[in-house]
Amino acid sequence: MANDLIIGMAGSGGDGVVSAGESLLAAVSSAGYHALMTKSFGSQIRGGESSCRVRVRTDRVQNPGGELDVAFALNWDDFFKFGAELPLAEHTVLLHEEEAGPPPATLAQRGPIPREIVSVPVTRLAKESAGTEKAKTTIVLGLLSGWFGIPAAGIEKGLAKKFGSKGEGLLEANQRALAAGIEFARTHPLRHAEPLSPPAAPKGTKLLCDGNDLCAAGALYAGCEFFSGYPITPSTEVMQALTRDLWKYGGTVLQAEDEIAGIGAALGASFAGRKSMTATSGPGLALKTEILGLATIAELPLVVLDVQRGGPSTGIPTKPEQSDLFQACFSAHGDVLRPVLAPTTVADTFRITIEAFNIAEHYQTPVLLLSDQEIAQRKETVDPIDTRAFTIETRRRPSGAELEPYLRFRLTPDGISPISHPGMKGGNYQGAGIEHNEKGEPTASGAWHAKMNAKRFDKLDPLKKRRDLFEVQGDPTAPIALISWGSSAGVAREAFELATNRGLAVKLLVPYLLYPIAEEVYAEFFASVEAGLVLELSHQGQLYRILRMHVDVPKGVVPFARSGANPFRPSEVLARLESLAKAKDTACAASGRKGA
């Protein structure tokens, strides 16, 4: 029995591969499994090739995993277009549509040859059972159910939901197709099929959603009252969700004419006293940079979501990359420090979004929320989130005494000045991008400029003490370190668990607060470290380089970084950790000291 099953499928646009993946995901999640699905498309607007991969586990699932356990090719051309997303291994069971013919000879050039390759007459079975080849994906679901123990009840429930309203005939036809798939599997047993074990936890209510869903939900929960933005892949779903729901709470959504107007209107709403947000991806963030500077100097709260994709420029808009970290931290004219936060899973996108609003409001600063295409758009089961655990912060308003006279940029011990808004009597002030004194009056004085820069930097210092914005796991004295952030952290966590299970002395650090750098947290973490990896999906390894700017990174800690659209696999991270440990032991043995 398997407690981890990775299934990948590819076909042409009309084959319904993604729809089959969604049905599979719904079926296993309603049966109590943990699962996630990623999908990938060709660049065509409609049609073209599409693929999906579903990872099902009996317990927590943290990333899409590595090589496929089961691969389903509805045709070979489309299947091979997704080499990076659908990697085969020797242990893979490769299923293919009979009509597509046997695998082409080039299969051998693409990696290990799967030990079991099975031809299935999917189209014929669909026609025979349902009377239409449109039922092909239902046949596939039946086959997966029969061979790998995907609970048929969940699939049936999904079919009823999907086809129930479209007429009895259609539902019945699909039910027959499902039965036919199951029956084919029963009568054609596989040599190497290992069916799923029952789920570890009893069936509970789970959420099924993606990171963009939970970002929008987090914004609503945090009390967002205004959103304006410009559509850009892969962040647009956040605007879509808010434009559906924000009005209900008295809020407003504006689809702006461009990225600049998107952040401009959001900043205007914040100036007017509302909790406000905009969302974009890398190229859009570049356009928003000037107004980000304005938000910093005017000390206005604002949440700016960047769902990263492959860059620079248009890059690869539909694939994940973690290459906007420099832009998030440093794209600024003048001396600017702005908090940068990154969620690492679909689930924690909710918490980190709320945190972004809280920090923005409390510190009167723009906050960069750095998601990425993978967690933003991958759909997964999420355990129930207890929302009572969250507190919601609002900006500090001036008291009556603080209005006489009102100094908008009053130099306070914590650097946070009470903030008024238009409509508040006695709080009138001039917001500005120009340097100012405490009252907000323009000044070109070097003394005021230095004071105000210091205020804007120093007020963020307490963030560095926020240990809850860092996840540290493992033996505190371990000499091997693994550091990762964003969606790659999901791979790092699994690799850390695998390494720990193998007896490696490894520890893990996942920062949710990427900037400002919490020097003490890293110094403490690195104290025992001799070697390690900084795992991130960008060509140059941007977090690694930022750490080198701010902290004494031990020499043996090296980047494990590569360009986006080349997802990491837990097994390769494990292998790198093992070789680091081995090299260290060898070095220790050579120098006559005792290895760790």
Next chain:
Amino acid sequence: MDCTTTNAPAERKFTAKDYDSKLRPIWCPGCGDYGVLQSLYRALASIGRPPHEIAFISGIGCSSRIPGYTTAYGFNSVHGRALPIAQGVKLANPDLLVLVAGGDGDGFSIGGGHVAHAIRRNCDLTYIVMDNQVYGLTKGQLSPTSPRGLKTITSPYGSFEEPINPLLYVLAYGAGFVAQGTPADMPGLTALIEEAIRYPGFAFVNIQSPCVTFGEDDQQLRAHKAKMQKLDTLGHDPSNLLAALDRARAYGTELHTGVFYRNPEPPPTYEALVKLRQAELAKSAKPRSQVLEAFVQR
């Protein structure tokens, strides 16, 4: 909110002085913007909204310093982006009186892309452009409204470009209120600003505001006084869009002042539609604490 609407009776009488921040302007002596500022004080006193209920948003340029010289909440933002920021302010709190100001470069060059969208969105904003056909703050370069052939430090042999016609531009995109004034006629300008503020929707006032330092002689107040023609004395009907477009064509050659166009049937503002949608959808709102329920897999 603790705000009244634009046309509600004032809680007390305000005078022009109540809107004067007493901050000394950075403008050159004799700059047309002084006259604009005085007209604005008077128009605001006549409207009678207390200063804290006014949000005054500007971009960058000489004229964009104007919010700081008023007692309203001001936001001297970045170059060309006053309109998006102002729309955010207005949508965040529709009860505010929102004024937007800037120069011809701010509005029709770097920020030109926003004007069309502000107009079609139709928030109740008053957009005042102080048009002097030159970049003054950066010391005398070509502006988008500079006449063809103008010699400046960035066009030492004369410019090759036709100027933007701000009046035609905003009329073409459907602005509901379009006027032009000059500080050479302060009472007239005051009346135009007041009328623009009272217009329920996007209102545009182009003010020929001379640059005494870098402007041409025929753009100075003395020249304005000589060539100014009031539209109402020409028999212009401001409810006639085609007549307005026709009059607007003379921008740059003749100086027409007054209301070019006032939509006799103002369409609903964006914020009015927002309020309707909010009211309609409020019924289906679940508490914010239940936002995750939409994703529960049953």
